[in-house]
Structure formats: structure tokens, C-alpha cells
Amino acid sequence: MSAQRPTVGQPPSPQLSDAKRRRSLFFVGLAVAAVCFALALQVGLCDNFVVSELNLTGFHKGILEAVRESCGIVSLGILALLAGVAEPLLGAAMLVLLAVGLGSYAFVPDFPWLLITSVIWSQGLHVWMPLPDSMTLSLAEPGRTGFRLGQMRSAGAAGFGLGIGAALGLTLLGVPMRPIFLVAGAVGLLAAAVCFGIPRDLKTPGPRLVFRRRYGLYYLLNFLDGWRRQIFLCFAGFLLVREYGTRLEVILLLLGTVQVVGYFSMPWVGRLIDRLGERRILVFYFSVVALIFIGYASIRNRYVLYVLFVSDNCFSALAAALTVYVGRIAPPSEHTPTLGMGVAVNHVSAVLMPLLGGLLWKHLGYQWTFLAGVAAALVSIAVAFRVPSHGSEGGGP
Incomplete structure (x- = not known):
């Protein structure tokens, strides 16, 4: 989605x-x-x-x-x-x-x-x-x-x-x-x-879509976040069901837990972004994503994987820092078209990643699907460090 x-x-x-x-x-x-x-x-x-x-x-x-x-x-x-x-x-x-x-x-x-x-x-x-x-x-x-x-x-x-x-x-x-x-x-x-x-x-x-060089950092981060998002949406729940036989009731309870946690945490997340700035939040967010994907690839205990499933869902709220970043670097007249281009870029990776992930799962095993997510998260951390600090201006390359 x-x-x-x-x-x-x-x-x-x-x-x-x-x-x-x-x-x-x-x-x-x-x-x-x-x-x-x-x-x-x-x-x-x-x-x-x-x-x-x-x-x-x-x-x-x-x-x-x-x-x-x-x-x-x-x-x-x-x-x-x-x-x-x-x-x-x-x-x-x-x-x-x-x-x-x-x-x-x-x-x-x-x-x-x-x-x-x-x-x-x-x-x-x-x-x-x-x-x-x-x-x-x-x-x-x-x-x-x-x-x-x-x-x-x-x-x-x-x-x-x-x-x-x-x-x-x-x-x-x-x-x-x-x-x-x-x-x-x-x-x-x-x-x-x-x-x-x-x-x-x-x-x-x-x-209307706006493609400007000064927003290149935002486009790249959107592409990489789309990569992460599709690994989770496409393969995380599927792993629990296919490899660990997780029953439908358990999946629904996990999703319900995510909804409850998200309901109470979203206002706190917004305040945290305002307080710490987009760069710190994005670096932390992608670092957590890397650790979660390492866990999916290496951990065999289904109950620990359940915790990772809920955590991945909840921490994804931190991606709202990307929208805040647009609000800081783009004039109001370009907010909507810039976000639109971000969605388009995000969907490019959302189409490519499931294909690659499915091929890795088929030929090398599901672990490599999630290790591809680790690689994307590590690149995202490096890119996030280039986001201008809170209170400064700039849009990347």
C-alpha cells in the first residue's frame, strides 16, 4: 500500500x-x-x-x-x-x-x-x-x-x-x-x-509533478523508503505465515496491536520530529529498519519475529519526517507537486522491489530478500546524513 x-x-x-x-x-x-x-x-x-x-x-x-x-x-x-x-x-x-x-x-x-x-x-x-x-x-x-x-x-x-x-x-x-x-x-x-x-x-x-534538482535528496530518500516499505508490506507477514505457520488470528492480533500503539504514538512522533529535526529522525529511523531486517533474516524464534513485525509497523511512522522536510525546503506553492513526485518515485521502487525480492526468495532463500532491505537501509542512513540540519536550508544535490 x-x-x-x-x-x-x-x-x-x-x-x-x-x-x-x-x-x-x-x-x-x-x-x-x-x-x-x-x-x-x-x-x-x-x-x-x-x-x-x-x-x-x-x-x-x-x-x-x-x-x-x-x-x-x-x-x-x-x-x-x-x-x-x-x-x-x-x-x-x-x-x-x-x-x-x-x-x-x-x-x-x-x-x-x-x-x-x-x-x-x-x-x-x-x-x-x-x-x-x-x-x-x-x-x-x-x-x-x-x-x-x-x-x-x-x-x-x-x-x-x-x-x-x-x-x-x-x-x-x-x-x-x-x-x-x-x-x-x-x-x-x-x-x-x-x-x-x-x-x-x-x-x-x-x-502536477515538480522535478527540481534541489529536491534530489527528497526524491532519493523516497525511493529508498519505498524499497523498505515494500519489503515489509510484501514479505514480512508472508514470512510469518509461509515459513512459521502463523495463524490468521495471530496476524490480526498483531495488526490490532499496531493500530493501538500507532493511535497513541502518532502525536508524540510529530512532536519528536519538530524537536529533533528531520536528519536525526531519519538517521535513527533507517538504523532501526536495518536492525529489524537483520532480525528477519537471522532470527528463527517466531515470538521475537512477532515483536519485529509490530516494531517495524510502528517505527514506520517516523517516515513522516520526509513530508516535514519538504515543508522546509519547498515553497508552499510547490508542496503538493513535490509530494506528488515523491509518490511517483516511491512507486517506482514499490514495483521493482517485490520483483527482486521474489527472485531472491526463490533462488537464494527468504533471508536474502531481507538482507536486500538491510543494504537499502544502510544506503538510506548515508543519504539521510546529507539532510540539512534543523533550522538550515538546502535540498541536497
Whole structure:
């Protein structure tokens, strides 16, 4: 799943009444929560599903994730082609794709069909992802943009947490995995319907990307973080299931633990970045990542690996320092397009890494997949040391 997302929007709409503004923001938040609920079911079940139902190997998992992540690059072109379309209508159409793809997991008989259904829901998701921020920017009251964006993040976190809880509850009740994907599809359709409660005069501008040499350090760090992110998203949970036979209930409990820890730690993480600066945080972050990946490659105790799984999820919040760095080096007019280019660069590594990781898993063993992550983390540490210290300016090469 992709990391940070560019916000593409338009100035707030002062002509909206306060009541209509609040009602519209409520529907945006409800759609965000429903989407995250559906995604939680997919994330929670996926690794156990592909191993127990389809008997996929690490090589297959790498191909699956590379194909799915390529939708993130394609989404930039789709948003450009559909510039000017009402955002709620575009969002509803994309969420129908999401719902169809997720629900179709209940019927996939083999790997090729899994690829097809994954592309369907992933393409819908990747086009949808920038739209909630865009609509929120357009609907937020003057001076309350950050507050409203924070509300949307909270809605997403609540939806994801409820989804993990629902998946765990249904699993403990003995419901098989395939019907749970139908629940995910149904909730995705609910999210699509909710979009019709949002004013249709919110238009989709084409995304702008900015490539400037002075932001080269940011692009490089995004590429390397995409490398790390995909090793974790693609292979960490898969390792626990494939090599250690971790049950679905345990995976869901681990993901639930991550949600709880993340909920209480995110404000603290933000304050820490403000206090220590991006360079120190990024050097620490990538150092921890290197140690975690060494642990995945060398430790054979499943309970220690469970701790690493939760730790990796939680420490990834420190990657927010990259967004803070952009806010420091780029003028406000270039924040969104610079973040957009960062997402594009991130997706390049998100496509390449699963392919390489799957090949390493197949021919050399899973340890080498994670050792490739160690190498990327060490390079990231060296690059992070070049980030200007807090309070100074500069953008790298």
C-alpha cells in the first residue's frame, strides 16, 4: 500500500453554508472510514489467504505486489485524463472498482485470477487515495484545513481498526476467509454510495509533478523508503505465515496491536520530529529498519519475529519526517507537486522491489530478500546524513 499521498485540490468554497459544509465533510469522513474498513479486511486476511487457499510462494507474492503497485503509477495518468470530473462521482466509480475487486477474492481459483482481481481493486484504490484530501481542502473552513485533514486521518484509523476487529471476530466465530472478502466488497459499495452525499461541484484538477534538482535528496530518500516499505508490506507477514505457520488470528492480533500503539504514538512522533529535526529522525529511523531486517533474516524464534513485525509497523511512522522536510525546503506553492513526485518515485521502487525480492526468495532463500532491505537501509542512513540540519536550508544535490 502506498505511503504519503499528494493532495490535489482547490481553494475552500466560501459559498457553502456551514451546515452543508459540515454535512459534506461528514460524508467524506464516512467514505474514508468505510474504505479503510474494507482494506483492513484485505490486509488482515491476504497473507494467510494466498498461502492456505492458493499455495503461493515468495516469488508469486513478489509478482503480485509489483503488479498491484504499478497501479499507483497508472493512477497519475488517469487523474490527468479525468481532470475536471466531479470528484465525488470519480470517487464513487473508483470505489465500485475497489468493491468488485475485493469481493472477487471470494471466488478466485488460482494465481492468474488473483492478479486480475488485485489490479481491479488496486487501480480503484490508487485513483481514490488523493481524492479525500482534495475534497477536504475544498470543503474546509478558512483557517481549519489542518484540523479537517486530521479528522479524515482519524476517520481512516477508526475504520481500519474496526475492520481488523471485525476480521478477528468473524475468524474466531469460524467464518471462512472467502466470505469475509464479500463483506469487504459490500462495505466498499457502501463507501461508493456515500460519495453521492458530497457536492458534485468539486472538480478534479490534473495532478502536477515538480522535478527540481534541489529536491534530489527528497526524491532519493523516497525511493529508498519505498524499497523498505515494500519489503515489509510484501514479505514480512508472508514470512510469518509461509515459513512459521502463523495463524490468521495471530496476524490480526498483531495488526490490532499496531493500530493501538500507532493511535497513541502518532502525536508524540510529530512532536519528536519538530524537536529533533528531520536528519536525526531519519538517521535513527533507517538504523532501526536495518536492525529489524537483520532480525528477519537471522532470527528463527517466531515470538521475537512477532515483536519485529509490530516494531517495524510502528517505527514506520517516523517516515513522516520526509513530508516535514519538504515543508522546509519547498515553497508552499510547490508542496503538493513535490509530494506528488515523491509518490511517483516511491512507486517506482514499490514495483521493482517485490520483483527482486521474489527472485531472491526463490533462488537464494527468504533471508536474502531481507538482507536486500538491510543494504537499502544502510544506503538510506548515508543519504539521510546529507539532510540539512534543523533550522538550515538546502535540498541536497
